[in-house]
Amino acid sequence: MTKRATIADIAARAGLSKGAVSYALNGLPGVSESTRQRVLKLAAEMGWRPNSAARALSASRAGALGLVMARPASTLGVEPFFMKLMSGIENTLAARSTALVLQVVPDHDAEVEAYRRWWAERRVDGIFLIDLRIEDKRVLVLEELGLPAVVIGGPGHHGRLPGVRSQAFGEVAARLALASAVTVATDYSPEQGAQATRRLLSGTPRPSAVIYDNDVMAVAGTSVAHEMGVDVPRDLSIVAWDDSVLCEIVHPPLTVLSRDIMAYGARAAERLLALLDGESVGDFEDATPRLITRGSTARPPA
Amino acid sequence: MTKRATIADIAARAGLSKGAVSYALNGLPGVSESTRQRVLKLAAEMGWRPNSAARALSASRAGALGLVMARPASTLGVEPFFMKLMSGIENTLAARSTALVLQVVPDHDAEVEAYRRWWAERRVDGIFLIDLRIEDKRVLVLEELGLPAVVIGGPGHHGRLPGVRSQAFGEVAARLALASAVTVATDYSPEQGAQATRRLLSGTPRPSAVIYDNDVMAVAGTSVAHEMGVDVPRDLSIVAWDDSVLCEIVHPPLTVLSRDIMAYGARAAERLLALLDGESVGDFEDATPRLITRGSTARPPA
């Protein structure tokens, strides 16, 4: 096992004090440009990287950010959204030598517990908060603890207020003079997606189109249509909100609203880092979705 | 923002030295049972938790384990395997106050870079290594760095030697006197799964059954069969290795080989923790899969 270089090692080699080396390494004023260059070169040669614990202890910051996913075990991992989000966050953090600490818990109570523990242990400097609800108790806890947080709209919760979308849906339906426009609430699981579809397709009048709030429900709904002998897209158009490979591989491939989720995660990470640097960051917009037309949508028969 | 309690605070309240409090808190010999109880009670009252940085610095261990996923951005998140695995790992770690640090990178080179960085920064005490190949360079790097690791078989790489399965497949085929038993290599993406299926179904004799090494390929393959007018399961039986909601929601629902991935992750975490405690842990077996028969398999017509 190789040996790790410390600031003391660099100081000894450079004939400087540890303090001077620290200033040089951190780009702080107080050392001449020539010494700084010399120190930087030595540090690179010796493969020096700051000991995260030592820096965290002395600088009172963990150098890590936290993300808790509250999800029942059964639905875990069915939404590609989260892996992509994490990847986006993570790319940005790595460039700033900040770690992402992840915890998966069954519900919001456990999530709050995780925040309290992280705070008490000084594990993380800030939090990515997902699936925000109205009057969310998690927000209160984070404020009480003084843990900076950035809110990320998850699948199905695009931005801060889920209700906004149902309202917009209603308004557009009215503007287009649709005969009817129904919103059905689900828990985003394929089971409930299938069930809601079955109910809708059994009613009269039968809808000519359904928009699903995630990819798994859309795929489940497509399957239900098949079973019931409803042809997609001739008798029923289907749109999935948030694309994924799933939507491409089913038959017919689904028309989707697609967002660049990795970019979204990256922007959220930049936001949180800026917040920690003391910059005041306003609310930020969700990624704007793009419509990708595939095989599941068609003009209804006249 | 509430104030964090430190060992010094407890010591002051208890009228003890910091050292004594530390011994009491860590269950070390050297304090009377009554003082220990008193200290424990005080600590709980004051909501004390060890400062992770301080403990890491003095004890020379990070209190965190790392998992790097090397995946091209495009296929990220399509396999539910990883979220479940992380969740299993994570549950076990949380109980031992150990954090899971995650990094997503595009390839193995970047993965190795991440290990070096983590090592230099003392970010993690050990590594969960996934998708092991034969003569994997990552193993060498981890050994060189002295970073303990536990190998986890990922989707498609069940255990240490992918090749073992093709061989077993051939042997069983011979034993059952099958006319032919072909193995096609893919990159586990739905695209290649679809492509391989198309090729197989266009050949003569057309196979009566296909076993896919993950869920997405199986779903893609089912779609291809539909397109080509091959009825599943009458003309073609399909089995997916590793269950997921996907397999349940497509039409017909797929017969699968299912493993309890969360439990598998939990066991891997126990292994790695034991390794760090200096116990010698042997190789451990992959989770044994269970066959769940659904609608995609049938006896071929005589």
Add this chain to the structure above:
DNA sequence: CTGAAAGCGCTTACAG
């Protein structure tokens, strides 16, 4: 059984 002290590897005022 307990206390006083050094040390982990950094950062950061404070003197020179």
Add this chain to the structure above:
DNA sequence: CTGAAAGCGCTTACAG
């Protein structure tokens, strides 16, 4: 522009 020193909150020999 640079050096010596204290401190972050723990752990851990070492004396008593």
